[in-house]
Amino acid sequence: MGQWPDRRILDLLGIELPILQAPMSGFSTVEMAVAVSQAGGLGALACAQLSVSQAEDELISFRQSTNRPINLNFFCHRALPANPVAMAAWRKRLRGYFDELGLDPDAEPLAASRLPFDEAYCALVERHRPEIVSFHFGLPQAGLLARVKATGARVLSSATTVAEAVWLEEQGVDAVIAMGAEAGGHRGSFLAQDMNAQPGTFALVPQVADAVRVPVIAAGGIADARGVVAALALGASAVQVGTAFLFCPEAKISDVHRRALDTAADDNTQITNVLTGRPARGLTNRLMREVGPISSLAPAFPTAAGPLAPLKAKAEAAGFGNFSSLWAGQSARLAPHLPAAELTRRMASEALDRLSA
Amino acid sequence: MGQWPDRRILDLLGIELPILQAPMSGFSTVEMAVAVSQAGGLGALACAQLSVSQAEDELISFRQSTNRPINLNFFCHRALPANPVAMAAWRKRLRGYFDELGLDPDAEPLAASRLPFDEAYCALVERHRPEIVSFHFGLPQAGLLARVKATGARVLSSATTVAEAVWLEEQGVDAVIAMGAEAGGHRGSFLAQDMNAQPGTFALVPQVADAVRVPVIAAGGIADARGVVAALALGASAVQVGTAFLFCPEAKISDVHRRALDTAADDNTQITNVLTGRPARGLTNRLMREVGPISSLAPAFPTAAGPLAPLKAKAEAAGFGNFSSLWAGQSARLAPHLPAAELTRRMASEALDRLSA
Numbered sequence: 176m177g178q179w180p181d182r183r184i185l186d187l188l189g190i191e192l193p194i195l196q197a198p199m200s201g202f203s204t205v206e207m208a209v210a211v212s213q214a215g216g217l218g219a220l221a222c223a224q225l226s227v228s229q230a231e232d233e234l235i236s237f238r239q240s241t242n243r244p245i246n247l248n249f250f251c252h253r254a255l256p257a258n259p260v261a262m263a264a265w266r267k268r269l270r271g272y273f274d275e276l277g278l279d280p281d282a283e284p285l286a287a288s289r290l291p292f293d294e295a296y297c298a299l300v301e302r303h304r305p306e307i308v309s310f311h312f313g314l315p316q317a318g319l320l321a322r323v324k325a326t327g328a329r330v331l332s333s334a335t336t337v338a339e340a341v342w343l344e345e346q347g348v349d350a351v352i353a354m355g356a357e358a359g360g361h362r363g364s365f366l367a368q369d370m371n372a373q374p375g376t377f378a379l380v381p382q383v384a385d386a387v388r389v390p391v392i393a394a395g396g397i398a399d400a401r402g403v404v405a406a407l408a409l410g411a412s413a414v415q416v417g418t419a420f421l422f423c424p425e426a427k428i429s430d431v432h433r434r435a436l437d438t439a440a441d442d443n444t445q446i447t448n449v450l451t452g453r454p455a456r457g458l459t460n461r462l463m464r465e466v467g468p469i470s471s472l473a474p475a476f477p478t479a480a481g482p483l484a485p486l487k488a489k490a491e492a493a494g495f496g497n498f499s500s501l502w503a504g505q506s507a508r509l510a511p512h513l514p515a516a517e518l519t520r521r522m523a524s525e526a527l528d529r530l531s532a
Numbered sequence: 533m534g535q536w537p538d539r540r541i542l543d544l545l546g547i548e549l550p551i552l553q554a555p556m557s558g559f560s561t562v563e564m565a566v567a568v569s570q571a572g573g574l575g576a577l578a579c580a581q582l583s584v585s586q587a588e589d590e591l592i593s594f595r596q597s598t599n600r601p602i603n604l605n606f607f608c609h610r611a612l613p614a615n616p617v618a619m620a621a622w623r624k625r626l627r628g629y630f631d632e633l634g635l636d637p638d639a640e641p642l643a644a645s646r647l648p649f650d651e652a653y654c655a656l657v658e659r660h661r662p663e664i665v666s667f668h669f670g671l672p673q674a675g676l677l678a679r680v681k682a683t684g685a686r687v688l689s690s691a692t693t694v695a696e697a698v699w700l701e702e703q704g705v706d707a708v709i710a711m712g713a714e715a716g717g718h719r720g721s722f723l724a725q726d727m728n729a730q731p732g733t734f735a736l737v738p739q740v741a742d743a744v745r746v747p748v749i750a751a752g753g754i755a756d757a758r759g760v761v762a763a764l765a766l767g768a769s770a771v772q773v774g775t776a777f778l779f780c781p782e783a784k785i786s787d788v789h790r791r792a793l794d795t796a797a798d799d800n801t802q803i804t805n806v807l808t809g810r811p812a813r814g815l816t817n818r819l820m821r822e823v824g825p826i827s828s829l830a831p832a833f834p835t836a837a838g839p840l841a842p843l844k845a846k847a848e849a850a851g852f853g854n855f856s857s858l859w860a861g862q863s864a865r866l867a868p869h870l871p872a873a874e875l876t877r878r879m880a881s882e883a884l885d886r887l888s889a
Binding site for chain 1: 537693694695712713714724726728729730731732733734735736738739742752753754756758759761762763765766767797798799800801802803816825861862863865866886889
């Protein structure tokens with residue numbers, strides 16, 4: 176194999192291939208992370224829907240399988256106090272769907288289960304010292320961040336605009352993930368409010384590279400070797416790939432989501448806030464069409480998801496994703512449908528072939 | 533200089549450098565087109581706001597200046613019959629602005645002046661035989677298209693989705709311009725309705741390249757050599773550059789627009805339909821914020837622009853772009869502010885340097 180033209184991320188993270196598996200809360204698995212890290216990329220464990228003990232189990236399992244580096248990922252939204260007025264308005268908006276599906280609209284909804292990084296997760300990081308810790312939705316408060324950095328972990332976070340990238344650099348991240356509008360799943364946005372103004376990967380990456388000194392990891396729309404080469408050309412030192420890993424056998428994914436992914440095209444995803452309360456890109460479904468894609472009625476993340484849970488469960492049991500988070504980026508169609516290790520190696524080797532051609 | 537890895541567009545269009553100046557109706561000029569074509573790229577004359585005799589004058593002027601190829605560009609929207617109900621609702625929505633600016637809201641608005649390709653423009657093409665004819669918003673009806681092709685002109689049109697690219701290829705275009713969501717000005721969309729689902733350049737270009745056999749020209753977010761190299765890596769054979777040419781001295785651009793462009797960032801443009809009735813990307817201004825960015829009240833293209841004309845004129849006279857079409861793409865910030873010939877040559881030579889590095 177040839178040489179990578181930019182070794183900054185490789186040296187910073189201690190990896191061989193400039194390919195990071197995106198942490199995908201609820202979909203990525205320990206098996207996926209192990210496969211990617213053993214292949215020479217960087218695997219990730221997404222902790223947002225894991226308790227501390229579940230996250231610890233996954234990390235221990237990873238360590239038993241490989242001595243390669245791991246990226247432990249956390250959400251760092253601010254958990255807001257309950258807002259009964261907003262929740263009542265949301266449940267009222269959804270009431271027709273409960274009636275249609277024969278569900279009790281007055282049953283108390285489950286609390287949504289995405290937890291922000293906190294003292295307990297921080298203690299987990301201190302105990303196990305993952306080589307890389309990444310955050311989504313900005314960064315945790317300064318005291319917690321300082322403790323993470325004191326463990327020696329390299330810290331990453333996502334920027335969806337140049338302003339967010341500059342802010343992250345000022346707070347001391349070791350690299351910025353420039354997440355273009357094409358990306359699937361939750362936008363990393365934390366300063367940007369207006370989803371209509373989110374820049375695409377092609378515009379974002381070079382402008383972030385011009386604005387910060389830390390290395391840049393490109394994300395959004397990268398699902399094959401062409402994307403790796405293009406991202407490097409735009410100024411990135413590495414790429415983060417999400418959706419393409421959803422097609423791996425190591426992904427934990429519902430039948431409904433998998434079938435929806437098989438219909439993915441360049442133009443059938445949207446950024447929506449109606450599934451969780453925060454903007455995320457997924458395959459357009461009935462809830463997005465009828466209530467969203469963006470609605471001011473969706474209560475704060477993650478509480479919007481609570482009342483949707485019974486609708487989602489009943490619809491999925493009947494084979495429909497009408498109320499499901501069918502996360503996907505705009506390049507799902509390019510994904511090669513390979514096991515995670517092979518996907519990682521092939522993207523890298525084909526990219527190197529193209530770079531040396 | 534080194535060699536371009538893909539000569540398909542160079543050979544098809546008879547040019548030396550794979551850089552097309554985007555036709556920008558109202559902003560590009562004969563001087564710009566001459567400079568780009570003489571530099572080895574492909575200059576364009578945008579005819580949508582020119583009468584047949586004005587277009588003919590520009591073409592004659594181009595031919596007197598250079599014997600290089602020219603791209604004559606036309607809009608091909610369907611001109612709809614007047615819709616007095618929709619227009620009355622639009623004028624009612626704008627009434628407060630007329631009051632605020634001390635303008636008579638009941639004065640009869642001027643008709644908007646963007647004309648679709650028709651018999652008379654087609655006769656112009658037959659008389660002058662431009663080497664390249666390009667269309668925006670799809671293609672003209674089959675009889676006119678056949679006459680254009682019979683002149684020997686190479687025909688181009690823009691696709692904003694894979695489905696549009698496939699349709700254009702089926703109708704016989706010689707190359708497809710894959711126009712990602714980052715692009716400034718009017719979206720080329722003609723099948724796609726939902727602007728929330730428009731793919732970014734990074735996702736669109738490889739998926740179009742996989743779907744069609746004709747060569748692909750990438751557009752959207754390309755404003756420097758990094759973008760040229762990245763577009764070629766994604767599968768394009770050439771690039772079309774718009775916004776970067778707005779900073780050239782050859783651009784015909786209002787003071788208000790020029791000052792707005794100086795504030796352009798990655799995250800302060802939006803796709804809006806309130807300025808003309810068709811979706812277009814521009815710097816966010818007051819009308820977009822308060823009435824749009826997308827409004828079902830905006831009447832059909834181009835008639836929405838009619839009632840805005842007096843508001844635009846009065847606001848611009850006071851130095852404000854509140855009602856102006858401040859078209860810009862998401863990579864305006866990357867533009868190098870050079871004369872058009874130098875911009876063309878520098879993007880090409882720096883791209884070749886990067887390709888051979």
